[in-house]
Amino acid sequence: MTGEPLRRVYGADHDDPDPGPEPGHEYVELVGGALDGQLLDVTGWTAEQRAGGALLITEFGLYGEGGRADYEPRPGDTARWDWQGDSA
Template structure:
């Protein structure tokens, strides 16, 4: 149901944009959502993150 949607995107445009870079969130309540990683450092992308959300 949430696959292909971007975490934090507007409800009117929930899908990815062609000029952005995304990582897929895996595990937990946000599993399958895409996270915009434009502007992230290489070490941040390679080591991964554990985002804090209202969902857990």
């Protein structure tokens, strides 16, 4: 098998046969934490919304099902958002 590994988009169903990015969408890479390596679709987000980062629901973080993972844009590299911690 050649090429890059399949990149999963945050929120894609686990049984989705094609959970990867869609053409025409804009994504940021989530780095660290429970969602490490996933892509977050930020298509249509304003610069202000992107600057604020996101609290993303995840069942794999410190607080289990319903917990949230906090991601914020990496200074100097806004294509990657770094994990800041988990919250309930």
